[in-house]
Amino acid sequence: MSAEQSLDVIRSEFIEKTGLISQAEGLPRIAGRVFGMLIFDGDMVSFSDLATGLQVSRASISTSIRILEERGLVKRMTKPGERQDYFQLAPNPYATMLTGIQKRTLATRSEIADTISKLPANASAADRLAAYADFYASLDSAIKLALDELDAPTTSKSGQHPAASKDLSDDR
Amino acid sequence: MSAEQSLDVIRSEFIEKTGLISQAEGLPRIAGRVFGMLIFDGDMVSFSDLATGLQVSRASISTSIRILEERGLVKRMTKPGERQDYFQLAPNPYATMLTGIQKRTLATRSEIADTISKLPANASAADRLAAYADFYASLDSAIKLALDELDAPTTSKSGQHPAASKDLSDDR
DNA sequence: GTTTCCGTTCAGTCAAGACTGAATAAACTT
DNA sequence: AAGTTTATTCAGTCTTGACTGAACGGAAAC
Incomplete structure (x- = not known):
């Protein structure tokens, strides 16, 4: 079972992973999924995108976002002429x-x-x-x-981070 | 509020602290209190000492000990001629x-x-x-x-650990 | 063999908190 | 002003898991 996977499947599997990971870190699962969706989908994800995309009530999105904002992990944005709030990952x-x-x-x-x-x-x-x-x-x-x-700050021109190329198998 | 405190008070406050700390680390609170009691009282704490000392059911002690043993944090011992189990912190x-x-x-x-x-x-x-x-x-x-x-291994002759003298106020 | 002492297991209770729907508030549109 | 659209708050439901009491099992004492 493998070879190719649709991007959608990869995406939703990843979001589920972040939900579980964040739960292990002490966050509510939904907050973790929001975080994962912001990682995967990138800038400018709207409030209702989150609610429909994660199939969760808007109330849950509201509290999850509040938690993530309190921790400084997520930034709220607005678009001129739009009433909706948009979200993206905080700088670092x-x-x-x-x-x-x-x-x-x-x-x-x-x-x-x-x-x-x-x-x-x-x-x-x-x-x-x-x-x-x-x-x-x-x-x-x-x-x-x-x-x-x-x-x-990572002087190299791309946003690439220093540890990106670390060998994953060098445990202990 | 201060000056002198009885050793008993210091002890029980410490045990409560470890309960809360461990809870934040993902352990059940009682397991944390068991851990704290083993730190404070040292070697050879008996099963019933734990139950009566922490004022919890023997069942709770049993499962807490199981968890701590599974994680390798606690060692079970026996005394010759005694039926009770005794416990102490695992080596490291x-x-x-x-x-x-x-x-x-x-x-x-x-x-x-x-x-x-x-x-x-x-x-x-x-x-x-x-x-x-x-x-x-x-x-x-x-x-x-x-x-x-x-x-x-800390070559110094006492069991003293290297970071013991670190300045606590040097944050960032 | 019976009793006693200990530890474990299990069903059940209880509390914490994640999640939802409905009500509320705020800001914009018409 | 009335009506939309959108976010927050709150009461209530439901799930999870910590904790207990009682039953069980095993090993030593009698």
């Missing part, structure tokens, strides 16, 4: 996602540090708590690196 | 967590790559899909770095 949505993750990581890291600071000096738990904090510390510095890698 | 739980995250990241990365490979050469979506894939690529390499940082 992925860096924004990472920044959000970073914020959360930093918060939990400092909560742990807070507990450690309250601990009496002889507490036997201190070492294990420190290891727990270290985990979030290295997570934090890793995110920082990923951010650097991601929003490096 | 945080590296294991990262490995799990890495696995998922890699999976979604290859799903996106799969879609890209099916795309006709002239597809306008190609660039945006590539950027999406790049995001997971840099996430992946960041995780790899965090792993290196984490399970570096």
